Amino acid sequence: MTLLRSLSTPTLPLQTARSVGRQNQAIVLMVLLSGIIIGGLGGRLVHLQLVDGDRNRQLAETNRIRLIPKPPERGKIFDRKGRILAGSRLSHSVYLQPLTQKKADWHKTRQRLADILNIPVQAIERRLAEEGYRSPYMVRIARGVSPQKVTALEEYRAELEGVEVDAEAMRDYPHGDLGAHVIGYTGEMNDQELQRRQGKDYRLGDVIGQMGIEAAFEQQLRGEWGGQQVEVDGAGTVLNVLGEKETRAGKDVTVTLDLELQKAAEAALGIQKGAIVALDPNTGAILAMVSRPGFDPNLFTTHMSDEKWKQLQSQDQPFLNRVLQSYPPASTFKIVTTTAGLESGKFSPQTVLNTYPSLHVSGVDFGEWNHAGFGPQGFVGAMTWSSDTFFYQIGLGMGEKPLIEWTRRYGFGQKTGIELSAEESPGLVPDALWKQKQVKQAWFVGDTVNMTIGQGYLEASPLQVAGMFAIAANGGYRVKPHLLKENATAQAWRQPLNLRSDTIRLLREGLRGVISTGTGQALNIPTLPPVAGKSGTAEDMGQGSHTWFGAFAPYDKPEIVVVAMGEFSGGSGGSVTAPMVRQVMEAYFKPKQTKAKAQQHR
Template sequence: MTLIQPSSIGRQSTTRSVGRQFQSVIIMLFVTTLLAGGIGSRLVYLQMVEGDRNRALAENNRIRLIPKQPARGTIFDRKGRILASSRLSHSVFLWPIAQKEKPWTETRKSLSELLNIPESEIQKQVEKAGYNSTSLLRIARDINPAQITALEEYRSTLQGVEVDIEGVRNYPNKEVAAHILGYTGEMNDEELQERKDEGYRLGDVIGQMGVEAAFEKELRGEWGGQQVEVDGAGHVQRILGQKKARAGKDVQLTLDLDIQKAAEKALGDRKGAIVAMDPNNGAILAMVSRPAFDPNVFSKRITPETWKKVQSRGNPFVNRALRVFPPASTFKIVTATAGIESGKYSPNTVLGTYPYLTVGGIRFGEWNHAGFGPLGFVGALAMSSDTFFYQIGRGIGGPTLIHWTRQYGFGEKTGIELGTEELPGLVADNTWKQKRLKQEWTIGDTVNMSIGQGFLQTTPLQVAVMFAVPANGGYRVKPHVLKDNEESKNWRKSLNMKPETIRVVRQGLRQVVTSGTGKGVNVPELPPIAGKSGTAEAPPGLSHAWFGAYGPADKPTILVVAFAEHSGGGGGKVAAPMVRQVLEAYFKVKKPKK
């Protein structure tokens, strides 16, 4: 039997045998360690780095915070009629913490198309709130029915987006009293930073102007909210806790809606202002400024197109009743007071009037270029003689005239609650002129000031305060828009004027209407009215027109000041008819039917 040995050709020698039985075990241990390390490091990352967010995401699947905005207080006029209230509307909210990177891109794009809001604007709001925020973030207010329907149709694809009902500000009279009421709007970054300590939060709506801003604390109310448990579909299962929102307080103003509407109609489309006030206590009955705006436009997002349209009117947010202009001849009330109170001129003083008066080598002309012959204070007020009051100003000197100008309240804010929008005006003196112009005060400056020109700058509201002094018998009132039951004496102080001064000024203002420059308000339908006109030089444009009046002349209950900016006409022709319309509304004059 022959044994055949296997050939060794092509075979390799396998002399190594130690450790071969552990090779597979080592590889398995290495792979296991690698996997465990990767998983462990991921767990560490999720726990330590992303822990808070993931816990919040898990909690957000079950518990949500729903803030409840308080109802803003209602604003009423003096007779209880609504000037500003809140109406229910639909707003769009989203949950920042529920947004994931990839779906959020699609959600943001869909919201932009449905709501007509740039994606960048939505993204900016979310980043401002922070992706970890568990509170609702408002991204659109007062959406229309078509948008509500579209959002409902796409609800399944819009993760973390909800439509809810909330109150938005409503002004039923639209532009009427817009400047005194103001408007509301969402806080910007700067406002939020300033008021964070007061409990304000991102997306809060606050008063931005007028009464809405002045009484923000009273109107605002206090936020409430709910903590609710939801299911996977986002439906509320039960309320875990809640705090009721506290509505803001209502505010009643001194405004009379009828008088306000009459003043709005009287001013029309002219650029200017009208102020109607109770001369006995400073209660504002009406305040109009043109151009105006509709505060309802701020109840929803302002698009660039809307903003451009609003601004095209020409500075519509400027309250011209609180801006400064030269008061012109209305100021002769102050000059007459200063002249008699100084003791240098008796109430019976008579002075010649001329085509012009030369002072310091400069000719100061009379407005009629001829003069009126000899006049006393009463006649000079009636005819508004410039050369008469030039002589009074020159005679008493700058310091005395400046003193009485400030006594009447010029050069400082009146104290009205809208103080952040009010300008103090300017009563220049030697110190001011040296500082600003490096020049000494001259007698020419005093002469110019005596007829309400020169450096003097006043607001229509300040001019109304000036008219109240002769109207109420010598008291400077503090204008106010908040209605209360305080007695008149708490809103005014005496200027300690001589009875003769008050008598002469009142007689002069009455004669302005009966036989002077204000005959436009001397009509049988009205009670006896007293007033004063003014036409201010306003280079390089057309002149400003002024007229102020009060009535009844013997015991006034209302005064009205009308101002027409760059009207190009005289106060008696342009502004007096506006005052007459307001007085007719106040005294309920019934005009015959055509």
């Protein structure tokens, strides 16, 4: 008992015990109050960090850090002699920083921008929504902003929180609509284009090639984005550059086009709807390519309204490159018919056939173009005068199979291999299977007769027709049309058709006869070296005829092939398109003649 008592708590006086109790109560109250305060702050911190954490962190960083993207300067496009076809000029673009405002607060800024920039407020709203209101990246909403609009933006700066104006390089086409279809144009990619390029380092708002060379060589021309991560103060002034990735300019591209010849071809076609193409028959290098109607690619360097786009589209398909589209090739195709007839073995080089006002086949009269005939003719004379009834008989004598086979061997019915393949039509080489499937009819002998003169269901592009003339010019080789000057693969590609020497000789003599005494005498002039060529007129009921003329020169050592096509031009190839070809050839040979004369006088 003594041990237990000695270990127990001693008894305190009453007054001391009460004092200790009050102190304990105060401490408890202080602890409770502190717990409530700390708990409230903790709950708020939890809410700020877990519920609104991402947004608040982004807002805090945005108040201090900005991501300023820098688009690359697009590579230049030069012609074969180093003259510029497409370059860049300095302009201004307008960007938005999504995080600087809450989504609900952007409506006033959007409306003010729409008023100043004259673009729909819905377009600005759509761009912000596509990028996301919590994105740290700046979103471009306008390019090519005029100095007047830049001044207006500066005047309303107080109402334009999160709006930035930056200088950047913009595509420029110094020659306006010259070569628009072959050079192409650039424009900002849309959602669908972005999806097609996923994984290729593209982002919304990127400017890409939309057609022509710009699209075909997009990977070389585009370059790589760069930008800066900068620290700013409350007024948006840059205090420090935290990091930087330099932009990488796109690579320059030199193409086979000749600027001066392109100008001549544009002038030759004028306002006539149609196409002109010039190429080197030995290498396939494209020297000029023109299509009408045309457009100015500079229109696409700034925002284009829906109204302006509709207005352009209403002008009879101005964005269609008619050099690459298909039409009945008409009598230019007699080159293939001649080849097929001779190579089939059904006709000899000495063949002579009588010609008639018309030929009656299976109950149908197939007429001669002059309604009289040309008397007895061989292959050279028939080509010279473009006798239809002569070639009808060639088709009847060999049948459709050799004709169709040689049409395909000449490259018809397939794409040529030019870099603009996305825009190119393969044309059409009809046969019995195709006709049964598409027309629900058997192949008739009349189909063969029509095909011998390049009509019926047969379709070919001006570029394919130029390739056909190149075969006659270079001695029987298919070449690959191309636009890239340093395209060694295309330059070396020559597919022999293994034509007999007599076939080549008769083709060339017949085509020369067209110019010297036949339907192409418009090119039989002293300012040109000897020319060989062929006219064609494809009837199209109700809309007028398509007119053709193709030629190569010099006759003994060809350097150039020119093909012109007038879409629904009316008239004949000899009267409508032959003068166009002559004008292009004069532009090509005049500098050579001037240089030769200068060397003679030295």
